[in-house]
Amino acid sequence: MVLRALLPRRRRPRQVWLHIGLPKCGSTTIQRHMAEAYEQHLQLGLCYPQSHRSATGYRNHIPLARLAAEDLPAALAEIEAEADRHGCRRILLSCEHWTNAFYTGRLAALAEALQQQMPDWQIRLVAYFRNPYDLAESSYAQFLRAGLFGIDKPAFFAAGPPGIGRYLSCFEENYGFPLPSLLGFAQMLQAGLPAGSLILRSNEPADLDAPDMLSDFCSLLSLPPPAAAERRNSRILPRKLAEIEYVQTRVSQPVYAQLRPKLLKRDFTRGAPPGPARGSSLHLSAAMAEEITRRLEAERGQLAALFATRTDALCAARRQDWSQAELLDEEARARLRKFIRRQSP
Template identity: 25%
Template sequence: MIKRLLGLKPSRAEKAADRPDVILHIGSPKSGSSAIQRFCLNNRRQLLQRGYYYPEHNLDKNNVSGGHTRVANPLGKNSVEKARAVFARALEDARAKHACLLLSAEAFYFQHEALLALTNGLKVQVVCFIRNPVEYFLANHNQGIKRHMGTRRLNELLPALVSRPANHLTGKPLLAWAEGVGDENCVFLPYKAPVSGGELIEAQFLRALGWADAEVEAATRDLPGMTNRSYVKSALELKRLLNTVLDELPLRSVREVDWCLQGFSDRTLNETGYSIADLPESVAATLADKLLSQMEGVVERFPQLQDIAQLPPAEAPGQGATSNLDLQAPLSALMAEVPNVIEQIREVATDQRNNGRQDYAFCKLLDLLGIDFEEPKGLAGLALKQREVLSGDKLETADCLREMALLLERQNLLNDAQFAIDQALKHRPTGQGIQTIKARIDSALNPE
């Protein structure tokens, strides 16, 4: 401490004495974790030379990883002893190398209770980058489409978001981590993507570990290209449409689609992913009102996060329409790289079309794939006469079922109409009107 006050450089032994037993990089999600993990994995030797032991983990073909999921995944499944065994081996290896154990996984962000129990008795430091909660919400929505088969548009998610707390989006887990390890052992920093003018996340991470500027500059001078970039808009919209059928394909095929679209997005530098600037002003305002106010307690405790607790200025609001996206570009990439998967998609889509599927996103996919289909007909509502019947004082079950059958018939849902009229006939076997309707529906389903 005296040397620091005098401006003298501490010795290697003094640095080691100050170093924690374990450093946990906990994300947060969608805040550059893949880039940090790729860097650490590719620079394990250099990290070890500086006193940090980073255990190996896998990368996929696009250099994306979940980090140290061998600890995080068992904790997520409540297999604590399995996680404890993996952690203990890693800690033993670190100690054998006289190094601090450095672990990274976005899943850790939500696992404070389990990890605090796992590291009980150890000196722990927690490093976390956190982004603007509105950006985080957008990134979550994109990730739902990208990796979790989502098909819903953003506006479909807003009512649910506005109606409940959003602790994970607004940094509330940071408070739990700080309570567990102490504020002095927390390095919580705002995340700003490099495409928005932020510093390289790898450089920020090394500074969080205490590296000097010269060391950081040397270590990050020749970094490879962007890691796990958000899907560009065309790739994301194509994936949303593909998700209408991908759940019927083998998991390997689904992963190949993701790998291909990720590679396409990483290469397509003239197109961006969705951002706050793409939100209609009213939607952005709704999200900001809901989310930013929930960050007050976090910012009060960690003032360095103030910048992300406000809505950044949108240079071009409301540019998020998908009608002018060129979906043929990412589709062409899929056809060139995974033609067998495209053929599987076409087969599943054709089969679902033949079985009567007509929802809008699915029909858009059929059109994109060049598969012929009948355009959905507008759905008819209740006729005035039906409203009068259904509001009558003498209404019976057979009447309700008959009117349901008529409505379904007008909507061309003939199998459902047949089912409803059959039920009506059970309740009124001698009803001539019901018999006439049944004969007409049966004839439409089984023309001679």
């Protein structure tokens, strides 16, 4: 016992953690918490660098994600210097862009630059996954609002009537696998990253030992759990999403970008009661849901072997009414056309 006490303790290796999404899987909750707890976490040896991090908004590392490969070494030197100033042996970088625009997000280039510029640091990448039924519908909603997965919005709206079915087809054409295929995402990430560096986790609370995804993430990084439930992003009602979708069939994307703030704020319902919850173009049909169910059954075993968490809830089939309805009548469309005429430059 005396000899052991005299021996120097082995320090844990320095680590760089990359939280890479996936999109619509709670990344903003993690980023908000890490930004707000920046000072507290410095005292615990973890740096969520302010270098190459957005100062406002999501406060993620999208400035780093958008850098050209030749600019990464200098950026990583600044990030390492910030961690060293505070005596931190762990660094966390977080941005959805590394997966929601995988083929242009330079994730593989960043992993390679980290290995070259910070060879004494252990690299760990973590991605959280969401139940694919929810992922498909939430992804289309985000695409309508501001784009997602690098799908060309002008080309999408120029090609004909929009809808979640055509959106899913565009994704598969671009990426080579269906968006609801969790195995497709996992294999895409594994193929471009150092062997053994990627950690895949469910964000479904029933699959986790912690109460929720944020608590699970904090545990993974040896951080204290959040003191209280974090705020969630506000959700847009299906009727408003239908309005957003329709307006983009009438105007160019630059004009939509100018109209969007007023479109989001204005109530076009004229006091009408809430309509159906599932829009005919916004939400999965019964046939689409059945296809996802078949795919989940085929992938379930492989996913369980790849994931570091349980996957029972992640792969659970949704039991619900998949019926759809038209959310905008001609009167509503006429009001939206009038809004466009009055507000367009």
